[in-house]
Amino acid sequence: MEGQNYLMKSSFSICFGGENEIELKTLINTLNATLELIEYVSNKTEDCAEIKVNVKDTQKGSFKVNFEAMVAIIPTLFTIQNINLAKTCIDTVCGLINIKKHLKGEKPKSITKEGEKVVIENNSCEKIIVDNRTFNFYNTQVDETISKIFSYCDREYYEIKGENNNSVRVSSEEYEFMKRNINIEEERIVRSTITSAFKVKKPDLTGNSQWELVDINNNKVIKATIEDEKFINEVHEGYVYINSKTIIFAELEIETTLNKYNESVKNVYKITKVLHLKNDRYMQLRI
CATH class of the missing domain: 3.30.70 (Alpha-Beta Plaits)
Known part of the structure; x- marks a missing residue:
């Protein structure tokens, strides 16, 4: 010193x-x-x-x-x-x-x-x-x-x-x-499921990458994986018609990672089930 x-x-x-x-x-x-x-x-x-x-x-x-x-x-x-x-x-x-x-x-x-x-x-x-x-x-x-x-x-x-x-x-x-050790740095994961309508912004018609969707309720753009295998197979085989007007009604699982302040630091979105679709030609039921 x-x-x-x-x-x-x-x-x-x-x-x-x-x-x-x-x-x-x-x-x-x-x-x-x-x-x-x-x-x-x-x-x-x-x-x-x-x-x-x-x-x-x-x-x-x-x-x-x-x-x-x-x-x-x-x-x-x-x-x-x-x-x-x-x-x-x-x-x-x-x-x-x-x-x-x-x-x-x-x-x-x-x-x-x-x-x-x-x-x-x-x-x-x-x-x-x-x-x-x-x-x-x-x-x-x-x-x-x-x-x-x-x-x-x-x-x-x-x-x-x-x-x-x-x-x-x-x-x-x-x-x-x-004397006890406490870890308050841990991130926590909270899962929730909602049913909502989503406008298709950017689909993947041939692969398994995320789809870009717009939640109609809040106009929020999200990227979600589609885990409804039946729906994905129908898209790949051309049985489902998708265009710029297509709206998907589906169950969405949201996996939210919270930091130590209980603030959201990351969201992961998954479409677990597609209920039905609507576009400018017809409504296709899936339940």
């Missing part, structure tokens, strides 16, 4: 509730896992950041360790000089631990993005609001690192407190679910 680096500092403390003394293995392993989390946040916040954490002193009254985090970065034209990255890192660590505490060892019931905030609802129907930046840090690696912190801790509580009293406290009764 020498030379022309821009240095930022922030004080924080970790308190282990209970006796004034602490077993060495508990102290070392818990602090190592905490430092791992701090370093991860620092590296992800600023690629060129170098973080160093010093012990300032210890205090009686449980077992409390006071630290000073120092983050050094190489100044660039894009460095925001009025943001203390050291403080930001500790605040983010507190926020990440609080997310895991809120989840109580289970995947969230729902996650909703509202502008720059994220609302997380746990399976007890309790909600917390976190900033979008902190939530985006929460991944499998972070969750496993937090689990390690509490795998070694056997004190009455663990508390990390940053500047401006930004803190999170986890009691011994909560350690069991803090």
